Amino acid sequence: MSWGLDGVQVRFGDTIALDGVDCTVAPGRVEAVIGPDGAGKSTLARVLVGLVPVDGGRVRRPGRARLGYQPESAGTWRDLTVAENLAFVAASRGRGADLDGRTRELVAVTDLAEVTDRLAGDLSGGMRQKLAVAMAMLPRPDLLVLDEPTTGLDPISRADVWRLLARAAGEGAAIVVTTAYLDEAQRADHVVVLDHGRVLVTGTAREITSSFPGRLVSTDRRDPRRPSWRRGRGWRTWDRDTSTGARPEHELEPDLDDVVMAAAIARREAGS
Amino acid sequence: MWAMVLKEMRQVRRDRRTLAMMVVLPVLLLVVFGYAARFDVAEIRVVPVGDQVASAAQQLPEPFTVLAATDDDPVDVLRRGDADVAIALEGGTPTAHVDGSELFTAQASQQAFAGIAAAGGPSIDVVVEFNPDLETSAVLVPGLGGLILVFVGSLITSLGVVRERQAGTLEQLAVMPLRASDVFVGKVAPYFVVASVDLVVVLGVGSWLFGVPFNGNPAWLAIGSLLFLFTALGIGVLISTVSDNQGQAIQLALMTVLPQVLLSGLIFPLSSMAAGVRWIGYLLPLTWFNVLARGVMLKDAPLSALALPLGVLALMAVVVSTLAVWRFNTELRPAGPGDTDLDPARRQDVPAEVTS
Structure with missing residues (x-):
């Protein structure tokens, strides 16, 4: 069974936060939701x-x-210890859920x-984020939703978090992860x-x-006649006419x- | 400097609640101190005990207002709250039993009787009941217990819930397979215990240090405190549901605590307040807790006299708690019912599909 949104x-x-959004994720797969700030990732x-x-869809x-969730703010109780955070999540599943082994x-x-x-509040950002992901993974959820789990983390911690996501997917969870880091999205099954x-x-x-329309050219300086954007020390210039x-x-x-x-450029041009 | 002033002005203008508080609070204080902050007693209710006294009592000047005579025990009349003063003929001497739990009324009665004697009128023995030395602490301590409950129940509870929201953990709770009522009860339970311990400590220390008597049935006070605490906790949760941060929660909590301190009869006697302000006082839970606590602790009031404060507190507890649970539930389950109310055992594998 797949989970997600249909035309939501x-x-x-007066602000439209999501406009007819479709997003489907199957068990064992990772769906990355990417976009700039204010794009609607957290709302999704x-x-x-x-x-x-929802207003429609x-x-x-x-x-x-059967749901695991890590909010953008991590969602850990800072004045509880790591063990107490995990124990609370386990206890919230009821007496029947024996999650001691899973916690270990x-x-x-x-x-x-x-x-x-x-205390969770005394952990480094990376460790606290890993704790948050572990809390979301604890009940072996069918759907695991993680809102920007790697934002603000160093590359090693980000890799650790993605290793956890791969593990959760391997356990059969359908995963939706939002991120502002586009390089991370390459690791997802679907974007x-x-x-x-x-x-x-x-x-x-x-x-x-x-599916990139046209061709992309590396240039030393901005081309005023065509859409360009900076990457590192150079520029990327988008040439839409390849004929x-x-x-x-x-x-x-x-x-x-x-x-x-x-x-984004094409959309803005179409809207203007 | 002007940049700083301008920045501050903009921030104040956009912080509407602070602005409202800055405007409302002076008006509130003006109304309170103008109409409510009065220690002078305009009326002292007198019940004559026995027919012989009844006719003589009619001669009592203002501020005495003589009510219908009775044959009951004068102290019982005061216990029931039927009068501020009960005059009986004892050993051939008229004796005025004065309700010492109403401090200012009792003091005004003493002065009035002394004035009558000084003007050549009949000499009346005055016996102050329940609080013979007219100790301020005896009148304040029962109400202070209630004030502690308001403080912990409303202010601290609202801060606790808002802190959860600011940390993002309220969202985490909302997604967990917990009923909204479980979250609500779990959230307020520690504050309930702390406030209960506080109440016992305050009343215990008050009795021990200041010699405040505890003459009545503790069970009635316990039941009343329970109802009052539910109301205070409910107000705390309601405040938290409309506050984005702890600063807003503190502001709103103060807006509920301050009128209760000033208009509940804790400091200024309700009977001295102007009618409009007094009715505001009747809408405040601390007013009724105050009546109940003084009635139980000082007067050993019978249940018939405590029924009104207990009934009003029960009504307030039901209304405020229901509103609080409803608001809390709305906040935790904004997307409507899914598997919210299913038994945990049945929830395990229930898929939810929501269609708008």
Whole structure:
């Protein structure tokens, strides 16, 4: 059974937060939701877990006993220890849920074994985030929704979090993860790119990058006649007309960053 | 400097609650001190005991208001709260039994009787009941217990819930397979215990240090405290549901605590307040707790006299708790019912599909 959103609309007053958004994730798969700040990523995550009512469309989610969620703010109790945080999540599942073994397993794989008596508020950002993911994974959920689990983390901690996600997917969870780091999304099985509450583009990372319209050229300076954006010390220039001219010497293979930039530019041009 | 002033002005303008408090609070204080902060007693209710006294009592000047005579025991008349003063003929001497639990009324009665004697009128023996030395602490301590409950129940509870929201953990709770009522009860239970312990400590220390008597049935006070605490906790939760941060929660809690301190009869006697302000006092839970606590502790009041404060507190507890649970439930389950109310054993594998 797959979970997700079908044509979901969400309004906050006059603002349309999600506009006809589709997003489906199957068991054992990872769906990455990417986009700039304010794109609607957190709203999508909160709709999926039932924290935000929808104004239209359909939400498919399991019952809360089969749902794991990590909010954007991590959702750990800072004045409880690591062990107490995990014990509370386990206890909330009821007396029938024997999660002691699962707790020990997750403490081991998250490298939190040495700090189980430490307050969550005293953990480093990376450790606290791993604790948050472990709390969401604890009940072996059917649907695991993680809202920006890697934001603000160093590359090693980010890799650790993604290792946990791979483990959860291996256990059969359907995973939806929002992130502002587009390079991370390449690790997902499927990607949804949001902008201003709308799906800009969707598919596997490869499908999305191969669907890049036109060609991308590396330049030393900004081209005033064509859309350009900075990458590192240089510029990427988007040439939409590939019907004429020879293949440029500095043509690049676009990555997800480039696709998102190009899609956002095209959308703004269409809207203006 | 002007940049700083401008920045501050903009922030104050946008912080509407603080702005409202800055405007409302002075008006509130003006009303309170103008109409409520009065220690002078405009009326002293007198019940004559026995026919012989009844006719003589009619001669009592203002501020005495003579009510219908009775043959009951004068102290019982005061216990029931039927009068501030009960005058009986004892050993051939008229004796005025004065309710010492109403401090200012009792003091005014003493002065009035002394004035009558000084003006050549009949000499009346005055016996102050329940609080013979007219100790301020005896009148304040029972109400202070209630004030502690208001403080812990409303202020601390609202802060606890708002802190949960600010930390993002309220969202975590909302997604967990817990009933909203479980979260509500679990959230307020520690505050309930702390407030209960506080009440016992305050009343115990008050009795021990200040010699405040405890003459009545502790069970009635316990039941009343329970009802009052439910109301205070409910107000705390209600405050938390409309506060985005702890600063707002503190502001709103103060807006509920301050009128209760000033208008509940804890400091200024209700009977001295202007009618409009007194009716505001009747809408406040601390007013009724105050009546109950003084009635139980000082007067050993019978259940018939405690029925009104207990009934009002029960009504307030039901209304406020219901509102609080409803608001809390709305906050925790904004997307409507899913598997919310299913038994935990049945919840395990129930898929939910929500269609708008």
